[in-house]
Amino acid sequence: MTSDPAYPHLDDAAFAALAPETLAVAAGRPERGPDSPVNPEIVLSSTFVGLGGVGEGSRGYARFSNPTWDPFEDAVGKLEGSRFPALLFGSGMAAIAAAMSLVPVGGVLVAPRHSYSGTLGLAQLKAERGELTLLEVDIDDTEATVAALDGADALWVESPTNPMMEVADLPALVAAAQAAGVLVIVDNTFSTPLGQKPLAVGADVVVHSATKYLAGHSDVLLGVAVAATEQLRSRLHQHRTLHGAIAGPVEAWLGLRGLRTLALRVERSQATAGELARRLDAHPAVVRVRYPGLPSDPGHERAAAQLTGFGSIVSVELDGAAAADAFVGRLALWLPATSLGGVESTIERRRRHAAEPLTVPEGLVRLSVGIENVEDLWEDLRRALDAGL
Numbered sequence: 001m002t003s004d005p006a007y008p009h010l011d012d013a014a015f016a017a018l019a020p021e022t023l024a025v026a027a028g029r030p031e032r033g034p035d036s037p038v039n040p041e042i043v044l045s046s047t048f049v050g051l052g053g054v055g056e057g058s059r060g061y062a063r064f065s066n067p068t069w070d071p072f073e074d075a076v077g078k079l080e081g082s083r084f085p086a087l088l089f090g091s092g093m094a095a096i097a098a099a100m101s102l103v104p105v106g107g108v109l110v111a112p113r114h115s116y117s118g119t120l121g122l123a124q125l126k127a128e129r130g131e132l133t134l135l136e137v138d139i140d141d142t143e144a145t146v147a148a149l150d151g152a153d154a155l156w157v158e159s160p161t162n163p164m165m166e167v168a169d170l171p172a173l174v175a176a177a178q179a180a181g182v183l184v185i186v187d188n189t190f191s192t193p194l195g196q197k198p199l200a201v202g203a204d205v206v207v208h209s210a211t212k213y214l215a216g217h218s219d220v221l222l223g224v225a226v227a228a229t230e231q232l233r234s235r236l237h238q239h240r241t242l243h244g245a246i247a248g249p250v251e252a253w254l255g256l257r258g259l260r261t262l263a264l265r266v267e268r269s270q271a272t273a274g275e276l277a278r279r280l281d282a283h284p285a286v287v288r289v290r291y292p293g294l295p296s297d298p299g300h301e302r303a304a305a306q307l308t309g310f311g312s313i314v315s316v317e318l319d320g321a322a323a324a325d326a327f328v329g330r331l332a333l334w335l336p337a338t339s340l341g342g343v344e345s346t347i348e349r350r351r352r353h354a355a356e357p358l359t360v361p362e363g364l365v366r367l368s369v370g371i372e373n374v375e376d377l378w379e380d381l382r383r384a385l386d387a388g389l
Contacts, residue, residue, distance in 0.1 A: 007032035015078055020194050021263035027078045028071030028256055040071045042253045064241055068249035072256040073224070076214065079193035080226040081200050084233050087225045087240060088252055092189065092209025093118050094245035095223030099185045099207050100156075101239045102232070103132050107153035112139035114164040116187065116209075117355040119156065139173075140166040140299060146176040154183040157198075159306075160190050160299065163350045163366040165290035165315050167299030170306055174202040189213065189341070194266050195307045204228050205236070212341030213312075215258035216265050220251040265343060265371055269312035272377065273369040277314045279378055285327075285385040287363065288317040313340060314367040321362040323388060324349045328365060330384035333376060340368030345377055 009032055010018075018026065030040055046062045054060035059067075069088045076086035089095040096119050103109050103126075111123055113136040120136075127134040135152065137145045139161060145168075149155060155177045159168035170186070177184045185205045186198035192213045198206050208214055210222035227233035240246060247255075270293075277291035292303035293310030303310055318324040328336050334347045346368045350356050369377070 004031070004033035007036075020079055023078050024075065024262045025260050028073075028075035028259075030071075040068065040253070040256070042249050043067045044249060063244055063246055066246075066249050066252070068252045069247065072252050072259070075256065075259055076193070076208070076210075076224050077226055080188070080206050081193075081197045082206075082226045082228065084227060084230060087227075087233065087236050088210075088247045088255075089223035089225065089240060089245050090247045090251075091221040091245075092207070092211055092223040093122070094240075094243075095207045095209070095225045096187070097122060097243070098236050098239040098245065099205050099225055100126070102183060102185070102205065102235060103154045105131055106133075108133045108135060108151055109154050109156060110135045110137055110145065110148045110152045110182075111156040112158050112161050112166070112168075113137060113359060114139075114161040114166060114357060115156070115158045116162045116189075117353055117357070119158075119187065120357065121355050123156075138166070139168045140302075142169045142172050145173055149177055149180045149182050152180070152182050154185060157184065157186045157203075158190070159186070159196075160292055160303070160311065160313070162190065163313075163315050163356075163360060163364060165292060165297075165299065165313065167292055167302045167306070169302055170196070170198060170203075171201045174198075178202055190311055190313055191307060191309075192262065192266060194263060195309050195311060199226065199228050204232060209341075210255055211339065213266065214262065214341075215255040216262065216342060217254075217258050218339060218342035218344065220254050220258075222247055222251055222255045266309065266312065268371045269369045270309050272371075272374045273312045273314050273367075274310060275374050276367070276369060276378060276381065280314065280316055280381065283382070283385050285318065285323075285388050286316055287319055290315040290317075312369045314369065316365045316367060317361050318363040318365060318388075321349065321351065324363040324365050325352075327384050327388055330387055331380050333372070333380040334367070340366070342368070343371050345370035345372055 048059035059065045073085035123134045126132045184203045186203045189209045206226040208224045274293045281289040291314045292299045337346045
């Protein structure tokens with residue numbers, strides 16, 4: 001459907017002036033016209049009619065493109081402040097793999113010692129195969145990270161890190177990487193585009209596990225990658241096409257529907273996370289709490305300067321694996337499950353995963369705070385903690 005002049009619409013300049021909360025609702029809508037739908041349709045087709053050449057700019061085949069992807073890609077691209085639409089992938093790991101493919105064969109990748117275990121696992125596998133050299137750093141140690149950039153090809157950043165909640169000095173790291181000619185890839189899953197916009201400080205690529213906050217309902221697997229330049233986007237698109245790392249149209253549609261409530265979900269969950277972090281920090285059964293919103297947290301000052309919110313993830317350290325497992329096992333409202341960013345509150349001891357770095361404490365429990373009532377969530381946590389004293 002083409003735009004009807006009788007129905008005003010937002011152009012690119014108007015979209016750029018909108019607040020992120022509004023963008024999440026307004027972007028990726030169908031063109032307005034008489035009896036036009038409010039939401040995009042789901043296109044279930046494996047191929048598309050065409051007589052001319054088939055390339056990146058045409059549909060051709062459903063592995064190349066699908067109309068149902070376009071609205072989601074448009075909305076996320078706008079949210080991250082890119083001049084180009086995002087690229088939708090079948091999972092967060094698919095987006096991560098595409099971004100990591102930008103590291104040249106034999107190149108050097110600098111990555112946080114503590115990051116998503118899938119990211120580290122893929123990087124370590126590539127290193128074992130001789131495809132790249134992996135340098136692991138403490139990403140909150142700016143001096144050491146900058147030193148590691150000498151001779152590197154790419155810097156991978158998580159901030160806050162998963163699950164240790166370390167906060168990187170992103171502007172300083174990006175500036176140092178640019179000076180050294182190093183590509184910067186930022187996993188923005190934890191912060192979301194509402195919390196920070198890495199492209200605005202000079203990052204080259206942003207990735208998300210859209211399974212988490214962007215879709216927000218624990219019902220789809222999706223990933224996105226957002227590029228700062230057309231050339232980088234083209235390379236990521238080529239990887240997606242040739243590796244078949246595509247999303248189904250129904251999942252894409254569900255992801256966009258979830259995105260519409262992103263601002264409300266994040267506002268509620270991070271307010272609750274801050275309150276729970278304060279209460280957990282005062283409980284005698286808790287050894288340590290990592291949450292950037294706590295003034296006592298090592299990353300607080302940096303987070304307050306760089307982020308527009310402290311997020312909805314809280315990491316709690318208890319006295320060893322047995323105490324942590326017993327605590328999680330006593331909870332009735334919190335769901336003992338992996339993943340994060342859904343409307344429901346989930347919790348897990350991270351070292352139950354064999355792939356989790358050994359530097360993550362055995363007793364560390366990661367809480368993904370949902371949108372439930374704060375007192376209900378706290379009462380469940382309090383009872384479980386008190387029972388262990």
